[in-house]
Amino acid sequence: MAGSASSASSTHLPALQIGVPRGWFGVGARLGGQLGGRLGVGVEAWLEAERDQLALWLPVALGAGIVLWFVLPDPTAWEAAGLVAIAVALAGVALARHGRGARVVAVGGFAVAIGLGLIWWRAERVAHGVLAAPTIATFTARVERIEPLAARDLVRLRLAPLRVLAVPATRGPARPLPTLPAHIRVNLVDTDVPARLEPGAILQLSARLMPPPPPTVPGAYDYARTAWFDGVGATGRGFSPITILAGGGAGGVGLRQRLSQHIQASAGGGGVGGIAASLATGDQGGIPLADNDAMRRSGLAHLLSVSGLHITAAVGAVMLLVGRLLTLSPWIALRTRVPLIAAGAGALAAIGYTLLTGAEVPTIRSCVAALLVLVALALGRQALTLRLVAAGAIVVLLLYPEALAGPSFQLSFAAVAAIVSLNEHPLLRTWFGPREQSHLAKLARELASLLLTGIVVELALLPIALFHFHKAGIYGAVANIVAIPLTTFVTMPCEALALLFDTVGAGLPFWWLTARSLDLLLWIAHATAAIPGAVAPLPAMPGGAYGLMVAGGLWIALWRTRWRRLGAVPLLVGMVWSLATPAPDLLVTGDGRHVAIRTADGALALLRDRTGDYTADTLAENGGVSDLPVLLSEQRDARCSRDLCLARRMAGGRAWRVLATRSLYRVPTAELIAACAGVDIVISEHRLPRRCAPRWLRLDRPMLAQTGGVAIALASGAVRTVRHAGDAHPWIATPEDESVRRRWSGAMRSRSAPWEIGPPGAR
Structure with a gap:
């Protein structure tokens, strides 16, 4: 029978191949082939028109691979994403002979895989020990870096611990001496800093x-990353x-710190001296x-962070000065290429300025861009182009791929790309x-351009x-x-x-002029900040919404044909998504305090009448409010004692009752269990008894150790957590207590994941 079936299939196959084109399937096949062919021709024509812009997407693809590593949770997902990118790239290689589109796909796929592998390798390369738990210790350490924070009366030290000498005595058996990480960061009060402290010194503290x-x-700042x-591997305060x-x-400080101290003393104290030093x-x-x-x-x-504006000013000033000095000699002016020599001096100034200011990411990006501009000028090429920006981005991502996740990289490159893209637009050039x-019309045109x-x-x-x-x-x-002009x-x-x-x-007259110009700058800043509505607050933005807006902005900035207008779609969707995201009704820090x-x-x-400024500001920012938070104990809808607040x-059309502990003292168990039964949510920095069963959610110390900080929108029942199950990024230290995980799922009274649950009334 099997042989008959096979024979029948072979017999009828030619008939099917001849008959299909005469029916609807044949018509569909022809139409599909025609549409596919036209689409392919259209894509090829579009890419041909945009061929000068294709190179600009190389750092974008590289960055996409880096973003995938940050977004995906574990090595299995990272490996799968890398293999998919390589597979796509190989498919592009196989089809490369069919047109430019396949070659673009191949290059993009390889760039994504390289970006993902690069950040993964970087994270493994910098791997180090992290302090397991808070501790107090006396130890010796070598000073690696000194950062004065004069406005806060602090000095920040980066230390390399050498030996732990002692820990505070406690009741019970003696504790073993802890092992400190290879590098720690410690803040010291100014008055506690010993004289003659310098990098390389050995301290006991x-x-x-x-x-x-x-x-x-x-949504808050992730210092752990x-x-x-x-x-x-650890941070804290020394005493x-x-x-x-x-x-x-004898000197006690390095060149950068000595120069900073000299500038602050010469320009004047307060904000004027601080900004001058910056x-x-x-x-x-x-x-x-x-x-x-x-x-x-x-x-x-942006004026406070040394970046493109400052590097450009320094390079321009050095080139102008060197060029004018060289032209004073007719022999040099006639026998040498003065502009080339001036450009070389400007390059040295850019590199020196970058090293002097600490070689931060914006400074490195600006230095690379300045050097590329000088090379382009030396070769007689157009200097300020998006290709220059792309080259700078590639250099920074290859050296510091983790910089992509920080605001410094994103702000600096977005600003430069926006300026260059705007000035390259044909309509703007006209x-x-x-x-x-x-002269008056020219001034008005330049002011309009600047605005x-x-x-x-x-x-x-x-x-x-x-x-x-x-x-x-x-x-x-x-x-x-x-x-900016000032x-x-x-x-x-x-x-x-x-x-x-x-x-x-003889610098006193110039310091006076510097101080007066900075006085004007600070007046502009304070006057602008005092205008009602000067700041637009927004709660923590969903990562997906932000990604859509970034993708739309890049699409608009990097293409040149009319297809660039399609970037408005993801841009608008991301904006609507962000604005439609409700502000959280409840924010809980990871320690429950x-x-x-x-x-x-x-x-x-x-909750607490005494809350540090940093914590209060963080909660206000992530809650989407611009004013300082008020005290819960003073609100009409709250009743607070020394130990509890209700x-x-x-x-969402109903009343929610939230109970939270607010002191280090434990509430009697019977009272706490009775109080839990009448509320929807219970929050505590302590471990709550098992019989404490609120109607919806219990967040105590074991639970918060697993979830980290929590943000809750009560109307929709949306719960966002800092930590997520299965996140294996190296800076995440998630407790591996299976009983806590079971309690988390049970505490929500739902089989859904914590971020997918709804309010009690929705079940």
Whole structure:
């Protein structure tokens, strides 16, 4: 029978092959082939028209692989993503002879795989020990770095511990001495810092240390990730006595710190001296918190970070000075290429400035871009292009792939790409290109160009600022019209001349001019920040919404044909998604000590009357409010004792009751169990008894150790957590207690995942 079936199939196959084209299947096949052919021709024509732009997508593909590693949870997923990217690339190689599209797919697939492998390799390469639990210890250590934070009266040290000497005595059996990580970060009060402290010195000190903290609540700053790539395994605060055992020098500080101290002393104290030091050395530790906040709220904070503006000004000034000095000699001017020599001097200035300011990511990016511009000028090529920006991005991603996840990389490259893309647009070149006109008309045209550029840059940076900082300045474009020329053409030249004339003791007049220009800059910052509505707050943005906006922005910026308009679709979808995401009604920190609940008027109320400024600011930012939080104990919908708070919140058409402990003292078990039965949510920094059974959710110490910080939108029942099950990134230290995992699933009274559950009334 099997042989008959096979024979029948072979007999009828030719008939089927002849008959199908005469029917509907044949028509469909022909139409599909025609449409596919036309689509292929259309794609090839489009890529041919955009061939000069294709290279710009190479760093985007490289970055996509890096993003995949950060987003996917574990090595299995990373391997699968890498294999898929390689498979796609190989398919493109196999079809490369059919056109440019296949070659683009091949290159993109390999770039994605390289990006994923690069960040994975980097994370493994910097692997180091992390402190297991908070501890207090007396130890010796070698000083690796000194960072004065003058505005906070602190000095931050990066230390390499050598030997643990003692830990505080406790009741019970003696504890073994802990093993400290290879590198730690410790803050010291100014008065506790010994004299003659310098890098390389050997110290003996005591400190309270803790593991690098994860985000306080979902969407907050993840210092644990930053510390992993920086090699820091613990952070904390040291206290006296602090003794230098060896290596203390007479100078006590390095060149960068000495220069920073000299500038602050010469320009004046407070914000003026701090900003002057920041412009020259990148040291922002001397800027008072009020001035720093005003710069951020006014959209001028980019002036404090040494980046493209500062590198460009330094390179331009050096080239101008060297060129003018060389042309003073007719022999040199006639026998050498003065512009080439000046460009070489500018390159040396860019490299030296980068090293002096600490070689941060924005500075490295700007230095690379400046060097590429100088090379292009030397070769007689157009300098400022998107290819230059792409080349700088590739260099930074190859050296520091983890930088892609930070706001510094994203803000700096987005700003430069927006400016260059805008100026490359044919319509803008027509409007703002050079022409014969009166001085007044030329000034008006240049001001309009500057204003338009500022608006475009602000729009490009707005999603990035909202995603990372949960707020953005509204009037930054207007403030930058005055602030950028003031800083570039007045402040920085005056400061450079002041430092130059200080070599002969004649820099005082230039320091006075520098200080007055910075006074004007701070006045602009404070005046702009004080305008009502100067800051737009937004709760923590979903990662998917941010990804859509970034993809749409890149599509618009990097293409040149009319297909670029399609980028508006993901951009608008991401914007709507972000704005439609409800602000959390309840925020709980990972240690359970701090809780913020939304009040009826939209403010946030804090559980504890004494909450540090950093925690309060973090909760306010991630809650989407610009005002300082209020106290829960002072609200009409809350009743608080020394140990407990019971709050009532209307959301989703019903009243929610939230119970939280607020002291180190334990509430009597019987009272606590009775209180739990009448509420929807219970929160505590302690381990709650098993019979404490709220109607919906229990967040106690074991549960929060598993989930980290929690954000809850009561109306929809959406729960977001800092930690996620199965996340195997190396800086994640998730407890492996299976009983806690079972309690988490049971605490939600639902078989769904914590982030998929609904409110009690929805079940």
